[in-house]
Amino acid sequence: MISLKSKTLCNYYSNNPSEYYIKFIHHNIDIKEETPTEYKNIEEDLKNIYKFDSTAFMLYFSDIENLEKIINNTGIDYYNKIYLRIRTIDEYNSFKKLKVNNKIKLIVDIKDIEVLDITDFELVIQVDTVHDLSISKLKELLSKYKITYILVGQIPYLSKDYDYLYNVMSKMYNIDSSRKLELEKMNKITNDIYSVDEYIKILDKFQKVIEQLEIKNTIEGIYKIFHYIANNVLYDDDGVKETKITNQNLIGPVLCNVGVCEGYSKFLQQMLSLIGVKSIVVQGGGAKEEGGHVWNQIMLNNKWYNADVTVASYDIRHGKKVSTYLVKDSNLLYKTYTSISYKCNENFF
Numbered sequence: 001m002i003s004l005k006s007k008t009l010c011n012y013y014s015n016n017p018s019e020y021y022i023k024f025i026h027h028n029i030d031i032k033e034e035t036p037t038e039y040k041n042i043e044e045d046l047k048n049i050y051k052f053d054s055t056a057f058m059l060y061f062s063d064i065e066n067l068e069k070i071i072n073n074t075g076i077d078y079y080n081k082i083y084l085r086i087r088t089i090d091e092y093n094s095f096k097k098l099k100v101n102n103k104i105k106l107i108v109d110i111k112d113i114e115v116l117d118i119t120d121f122e123l124v125i126q127v128d129t130v131h132d133l134s135i136s137k138l139k140e141l142l143s144k145y146k147i148t149y150i151l152v153g154q155i156p157y158l159s160k161d162y163d164y165l166y167n168v169m170s171k172m173y174n175i176d177s178s179r180k181l182e183l184e185k186m187n188k189i190t191n192d193i194y195s196v197d198e199y200i201k202i203l204d205k206f207q208k209v210i211e212q213l214e215i216k217n218t219i220e221g222i223y224k225i226f227h228y229i230a231n232n233v234l235y236d237d238d239g240v241k242e243t244k245i246t247n248q249n250l251i252g253p254v255l256c257n258v259g260v261c262e263g264y265s266k267f268l269q270q271m272l273s274l275i276g277v278k279s280i281v282v283q284g285g286g287a288k289e290e291g292g293h294v295w296n297q298i299m300l301n302n303k304w305y306n307a308d309v310t311v312a313s314y315d316i317r318h319g320k321k322v323s324t325y326l327v328k329d330s331n332l333l334y335k336t337y338t339s340i341s342y343k344c345n346e347n348f349f
Helices: 007-013 019-024 036-052 064-073 089-096 135-142 160-173 180-184 196-213 218-232 237-241 251-255 261-273 309-317
Strands: 025-027 059-061 082-085 105-109 123-127 147-152 188-190 193-195 279-286 289-300 303-307 325-327
Touching: 007 025, 007 036, 019 025, 025 059, 036 064, 059 064, 064 082, 064 089, 105 147, 135 147, 135 196, 147 196, 193 196, 196 218, 196 251, 196 261, 218 261, 218 289, 218 309, 218 325, 251 261, 261 279, 261 289, 261 309, 289 309
Parallel strands: 059 082, 082 105, 105 123, 123 147
Antiparallel strands: 025 188, 147 193, 279 289, 289 303, 303 325
């Protein structure tokens, strides 16, 4: 496994990070100490991470200042693996001055794309849910912008739809919640990044499932989507032993019908968004079970309920009764430690 030396990366990953974190979680690069030794350690750490898995490797910058520090003080040349978040015209103008700007990928929120109007560089469009970017809307944007990838999920950014997360993070880090840029710099992104073709295939599959289920109302829709996933996605035991990014994002469960708990949960969250149901992905652990786990919390009639589709899939295949659908916290084997999670105090049924 990898042993890290720089304070910058150890701040996120610890000295000996897990394979999952190295491959799937990418924190904003925020230089912790501007010394020759720290920059040398950062360069060595990044080389080792790249060597460990060059396919999953990526560097995420939430601000251009830290990117400039890395470019000017290290000898790394993974510029085609760098993702930079752009929010304002001023940031974009600063980016254009970088000598290596033609290799770096720009991430722009779907709500900002037409305001920034960046037409001369390739873009990664970030959306919280697929509901925010239909195939017709994507094709309309493709006619004007050079969109190469779509970044999907609640984790990547704290967009306007998730203002409550700023309040959570402001308490965690003792920062005024109005200073959103500073709070966002403490965030991270995952490998939930899809090519345009992959995104269209995923959305096309979603639409076919919605049509197949013939949903008549919200309650029925949640039930049918939950049980469709539980019955049609197989758990990948091998994927637990060795981290497979496709099992953690939508590609495995949606396009290949195989995944692990994180993939199951993201599948459910994104499908529910298409019928107007708000849900989040939470994670946790517990004394009754070893290891970590991921599941959903769903808002229904202004109340929150747990929905563990991974466990439901296991129960169905072993002839057991599904007991993790719209339930209270005490009905689960795990307890969530996610800061964005809600208290679920009752069962829906």
